[in-house]
Amino acid sequence: MKNDNLVIRGIEFKSRFWIGTGKYKDFEETARVIEASGADVVTVAVRRVNITDRNSSNLLDFIDPRKYKILPNTAGCYNVEDALRYSRLAREAGVSDMIKLEVIGDERTLFPDTIGLLKATEVLAKEGFIVFPYTNDDPIMAKRLEDAGAAAVMPLGAPIGSGLGIRNPYNIKIILESARVPVIVDAGVGTASDAAIAMELGCDAVLINTAVAGAREPIMMAEAIKYAVWAGRLAFKAGRISKKLYATASSPIEGML
């Protein structure tokens, strides 16, 4: 497949597997996993600098921002004001206008508060941010976010960190049919086959953290998901057969004894 790169707002993405950097043993492991994943987008969170221990190392010493596209998130924000504050800080700390926008509605499910998400998307899009909102698998909300200026929509497959896979592939399919912006599944992927399913549906990319970080062998899982994303993308482009209730013989009747 020649130059099948994803392009969003003029930015070319070399891999359709986007990876999170949370929950790894240390920065060395984080760097090795990212290398194995082939990802060029890595998500990060915005938190206070440790001012008492200045010898502690920095994530960006291990992930070169010239080599990878750093996508900061607003994880942990439960209202519009906080999400805007973190987004603006992220832009000041970073090198791009990209923001993975999260406005969380509930601690137990970490489901998005889509009303707050829509408001924050509107404000940030007007401020020139390239907004990637983490949303529900709701086709109407995806449309609203697109109209509010989102650069892509990131519906969840299942709750963050749950590993339940793509729980409502039909909704994802509807989102894909109506969206004019790229659709990137974010959250819920548990293993390689889940990523392949998302890509076979026609999603433009998948963003995964826990499925890799929590695997017994994170580097091996990163590699497995890299191939699954490729396989799913190829299968989508190749066009799957339609499903039928009854059999169709693969061998000819003609020439039988």
Add this chain to the structure above:
Amino acid sequence: MNIKVNGKDMETSEVNLGGLLASLQIMPERVAVEVNLKIIRKADHHSYKLCEGDVIEIVNFVGGG
């Protein structure tokens, strides 16, 4: 003067924000700084005068999903 940095009370003799960051051994390239909820751009760190009671937040990127 007394200020608050990342939630901690602190006494400093630095007069501007750039000096404070240097005294804390923080490279400005990789952080964002807020004083009393207002972001102070990197270019303005050295001209930004600190005041008694300033509440300063210094953030950077950490691992996240």
